[in-house]
Amino acid sequence: MSIFDTPELRAFRQEVREFLEEHLDDRLVQQTRGGLHMERADMARWQAALNRRGWGAPHWPKAFGGTGWSELQRYVFEEESAFADAPLGDVHGLFLAGPMIIAAGSAAQRSRYLPKILAGEEFWCQGFSEPNAGSDLASLKTRAVADGEHWVIDGQKTWLSGGHHADLMFCLARTDPDAKAQAGLSVFILDMRDPGITLQPILTMDEGHSVNAVFLDRVRVPRGNLIGELNQGWTYAKELLARERVNNAQAPRTKRDIVELDRLARTLTDADGRALIEQGWVRRKLAALTADFVALESAALGVIAEQMKGREPGPAASTLKIRGSELQQRVSETAMALLGDAGLVLGPGYGSGLLAPEGRGWAERHFFRRVVTIYAGANEIQKSIIAKAILGM
Numbered sequence: 001m002s003i004f005d006t007p008e009l010r011a012f013r014q015e016v017r018e019f020l021e022e023h024l025d026d027r028l029v030q031q032t033r034g035g036l037h038m039e040r041a042d043m044a045r046w047q048a049a050l051n052r053r054g055w056g057a058p059h060w061p062k063a064f065g066g067t068g069w070s071e072l073q074r075y076v077f078e079e080e081s082a083f084a085d086a087p088l089g090d091v092h093g094l095f096l097a098g099p100m101i102i103a104a105g106s107a108a109q110r111s112r113y114l115p116k117i118l119a120g121e122e123f124w125c126q127g128f129s130e131p132n133a134g135s136d137l138a139s140l141k142t143r144a145v146a147d148g149e150h151w152v153i154d155g156q157k158t159w160l161s162g163g164h165h166a167d168l169m170f171c172l173a174r175t176d177p178d179a180k181a182q183a184g185l186s187v188f189i190l191d192m193r194d195p196g197i198t199l200q201p202i203l204t205m206d207e208g209h210s211v212n213a214v215f216l217d218r219v220r221v222p223r224g225n226l227i228g229e230l231n232q233g234w235t236y237a238k239e240l241l242a243r244e245r246v247n248n249a250q251a252p253r254t255k256r257d258i259v260e261l262d263r264l265a266r267t268l269t270d271a272d273g274r275a276l277i278e279q280g281w282v283r284r285k286l287a288a289l290t291a292d293f294v295a296l297e298s299a300a301l302g303v304i305a306e307q308m309k310g311r312e313p314g315p316a317a318s319t320l321k322i323r324g325s326e327l328q329q330r331v332s333e334t335a336m337a338l339l340g341d342a343g344l345v346l347g348p349g350y351g352s353g354l355l356a357p358e359g360r361g362w363a364e365r366h367f368f369r370r371v372v373t374i375y376a377g378a379n380e381i382q383k384s385i386i387a388k389a390i391l392g393m
């Protein structure tokens with residue numbers, strides 16, 4: 001019997017399904033299914049609907065607006081959302097800034113920022129990476145210098161996902177140039193409308209705009225916008241990146257994709273009119289993907305269970321990140337192989353009749369997913385973390 005097969009969880013699953021049926025509109029479903037980068041207004045609308053139901057941030061502690069669900073309820077919610085093609089939500093506010101402010105922020109920061117994340121009224125972006133500080137993040141050069149009641153920030157950040165529709169950025173900057181690289185960093189909250197912030201779009205190979213370069217030119221930040229303690233930014237950044245890696249494993253969305261692959265394999269035919277599922281290579285691929293998914297899901301549930309008890313994921317996040325991201329890439333590679341020509345049209349063909357309906361969104365997802373083994377810390381770096389922190393090498 002599955003651990004999900006209890007009367008309570010069945011009733012809960014039904015409740016989630018009914019909510020999704022009632023509140024998810026066609027535009028949101030088409031955007032999610034189409035692999036398109038979401039518009040801010042759409043993300044805001046969906047987040048507001050979840051929040052009205054009290055489901056704005058299931059993974060936050062109840063005192064700050066969380067649901068108090070068990071880890072299995074939370075997983076069921078994510079699974080149902082994935083299968084209904086509900087949007088993922090604002091990762092940077094809900095999964096990164098929010099938990100960091102809950103863990104390290106002041107009471108004033110919690111009451112100022114958390115309600116607006118929950119309500120979908122403010123969006124965040126992550127200002128960590130720089131042109132010469134990605135894997136080697138601790139070598140970053142952006143400087144914050146105290147000046148009366150302000151910090152003055154100068155530097156350049158890059159690859160900001162969602163920077164163009166963000167209101168706020170959490171920014172990692174050097175506050176003590178004389179300390180050892182990791183020791184002299186702090187995290188600040190920047191208002192994206194502040195003078196001195198210039199954003200430049202970066203287009204990715206899926207033909208979408210989701211990432212940006214940003215230039216910080218004498219940006220004045222009030223003293224109260226420092227998160228946590230001065231020069232402790234590396235500690236907060238490490239915890240935040242581990243949460244980001246757990247989130248990036250995306251097990252429920254991968255499950256939905258594998259079910260979709262199975263459907264494609266049964267629907268699409270070869271030149272002789274036989275369903276692709278009848279071919280050995282297709283069945284072998286589906287079987288291998290499913291087996292690897294089951295392993296990922298059980299590891300993800302273990303980590304979520306620890307998180308729900310208030311424990312940080314630690315280096316286990318790196319194992320999830322590697323397995324989850326590799327699986328996502330293998331899934332969309334398989335979809336492209338099954339679709340053949342029907343998978344080749346990108347965005348402009350979407351909905352125009354040029355593209356076979358089965359192919360919708362797969363090319364966009366396939367190209368964009370080149371990034372999943374890179375962002376939140378490249379997989380090679382995750383292997384180094386595992387070697388050091390788990391294997392003691």
Ligand SMILES: Cc1cc2nc3c(=O)[nH]c(=O)nc-3n(C[C@H](O)[C@H](O)[C@H](O)COP(=O)(O)OP(=O)(O)OC[C@H]3O[C@@H](n4cnc5c(N)ncnc54)[C@H](O)[C@@H]3O)c2cc1C
Pocket residue numbers: 125126127128129130131132133134135136158159160161162204211371374375376377378379380381384
């Ligand atoms: C689409 C996208 C969205 C992103 N969103 C954000 C965001 O919102 N905010 C943010 O701050 N950052 C973001 N990033 C940045 C991301 O975290 C970095 O790209 C990533 O950390 C890798 O850094 P890098 O690009 O500088 O590559 P590099 O660090 O230059 O690495 C290049 C290659 O060398 C390998 N390598 C480097 N060092 C080692 C080593 N020590 N051992 C073994 N191999 C090594 C890497 O694995 C990689 O394959 C995003 C990136 C992309 C592409």
